Amino acid sequence: MLFSKKKETPAFIPDTTQSRVTSVIGPGINWLGDLRGSGGIRIEGTITGEIAISGLVVIGETGKVECEQLKADTIIVAGIVQGNITCQKLEIRSSGKVWGDVVTTTFSSEDGAFLRGQMRMEENIEPVEQIPLSDDELSKDSEDSIE
DSSP, X not given: OOOOOOOOOOOOOOOOSSSSOOEEEOTTOEEESXXXXXXXXXXXXXXXXXXXXXXXXXXOTTOEEEEEEEEEEEEEESSEEEEEEEEEEEEEOTTXXXXXXXXXXXXXXXXXXXXXXXEEEOSOOOOOOOOOXXXXXXXXXXXXXHO
């Protein structure tokens, strides 16, 4: 009688560098202005302005985003988005509502999810580029640091 070892399947190790939430805008916070950077952010408050994040954006159940354009690598919507979305991966949860056009490579939704707009699936989406600060913003930052 011959016994053999079970073949082990390789463990899946997710890339957590950009798939982890590192910042939170909590409920009751109202942000007016653009939000850009890299990493992961969870939005439970309200943001009015453009968002460009190289990484993960989670709009929680109490979160609301009003913008012309929301760009990120991965976006999970459990709250409300009023604006166009461009991302590699979009997931709309059962409580999520999106009013706007979507361009993505991967899309999933749960029962009850809402999307009003056009969806275009692409084979590849350009990664989110970090937008450099303008000369005015740079000079203002240097003036603030001098004071």
